[in-house]
Structure formats: structure tokens, C-alpha cells
Amino acid sequence: MRILIRTSKWAIWSRRLGSLALPLTIIPILLHREQMIPSSDFAVIEAVAGGVAALTVFLGIGAFVRLWMTGDRGWSRAGWGLFFGLSCLLPFAWLGLQATQYPMLNEVTTDVADPLPLTSPIRVAPTSAALRDKVEATFPNARTRSYPIDATEMFTIVEDLVEARGWEVRTRRAPPTALDVGQINAIAVTLFGWRDEVAIRVTGTAQGSTIDMRSVPLSGLHDFGENGKRVEEFLLALDQKITLTLRDAPQAPTTPDTETPPPPAETEPG
Secondary structure, three states: OOOOOOEOHHHHHHHHHHHHHHHHHHHHHHHHHOOOOOHHHHHHHHHHHHHHHHHHHHHHHHHHHHHHHHOOEOHHHHHHHHHHHHHHHHHHHHHHHHHHHOOOOOOEEOOOOOOOOOOOOOOOOOOOHHHHHHHHHHOOOOOOEEEOOOHHHHHHHHHHHHHHOOOEEEEEEOOOOOOOEEEEEEEEEOOOOOEEEEEEEEEEEOOEEEEEEEEEEOOOOOOOOHHHHHHHHHHHHHHHHHHHHHHHOOOOOOOOOOOOOOOOOOOOOO
16 A cells, blocks of 8 residues: 655745745845836835745744654755745845844934035935934944045045945036035945935145045935945045055155254364
């Protein structure tokens, strides 16, 4: 007599839903980065993908329990379903961790008194004093910088760093002279396709130049610390670049203020 061994339906459905959750999670990210779908639709699709992934994990765990108890087939299907489901939930877990570590911000700026103008048609609500204190504590390196380099040369250095990061420059206004003001406005894209506007201002001074920076999320959602980390990373990279520039700058030869008179000539006694 031949004994038929069934395949667990829990394992079958875990594998099927896992195969659905994977493209449902990845493809919208690619479309969002290319601006083929708006951020509102992206958030809805990813929420659905997260629900499917969670159901996949639940069915996968249930399948393992039932397979252990009944001896049915389906270990491979349950394993793949669990793997797909957990892989799809990892981005949600990472974003959740970032949301707990960083405050919900509508901007990060080094100059609260005179915020840099934006090109995007968004309205940024004023940051409260309590939230500003939290921003300063969370991102201690997001501060105005001053360097002993004139504004025209500094603007070129800033522009090179912006280009190296692949940001999409929207406006560019170089300072006409070493004592004028220049600004760059660009769009930065996050890993998941959200867009933030970055503004960098170079102000010429008698001692050199000062740098201010502002980064604003355009989605209106939690930025998960992206803007503060971006400002800190850029300014720290600028610090390093200026340090190397000043170190490698040729030094002018020093000349004595007065010539040393030659020693008096010795005279023979006569």
C-alpha cells in the first residue's frame, strides 16, 4: 500500500506570497527613484508590500510548525517563503530604527536667522526652539563654517563636492568677487527615492569666506535623519578638502625685513 505524503498548503502559500512580495517591494523603489510614480503612491504600494511580506513570514513560520508536527512535504517552499518575507521586511525594520533614533524634521539649516532660499514651491514651517535644540544635539557638526579662502575659490570647491555626490543642480550663482555671495541649489535623492532640496551659500568676508547649508525634505514625511546626516557629511568632507588645500598650497618665501650688516673688517695693528 502506497502512502501519499501531502504538501503543506501553508508552505505553498508562503512561497507564493513571498514571490509576490519581493517585486512588490523592489520595483516601486526603482520607479520612485526615476520619478515614474509620486511619493504618495509609493508609500501606499510599499505599505501593501509590507503587509504581504508580514503575511508571508507568518505563513512560513506556521508551515514549519505544521511540517514538524505532521511530517508533510514543503520544507523548501516554507524556507524560501520565509526568506523572501524577511528580506522584504528588512527595509521597513531599518526605517523604523532610523525613525526612533532621529527626530521628525522639516529642515536642517546652519543659519536659522537667515535661511537659504529654496527653488522648490514648498512651505517650510518654522522650527520650534525645542526642536532646534534637539537638532543641535543630534547633528553637532551641522554648523556654519569659516575658512581663510576667498569666496570665488571656495565656490569652486563647493561645486566640485556637489558634483561628486551626483546631486541635480537646479540653480547656480557664483560670487562675482571675493566679497560677494554665491549659492547652489540642488536636488538630492535618497536610497528609497525621496527627494530633498539642498542649498549651499558661500559668503565672502575680509578674512576669507563662510559656508551655510540647508537641507529640506520635499515629501513632507519623516526624513529618517537623512537631511541632518547629509549636512554633516558634506561639511565634514569640506573640512577635509580645505585642510588638504591649505596644506598643499605653496608657501611664499620669506624675506628678512632688514639686511644684516657684514662683520667689520679686521685691521692689523700698526
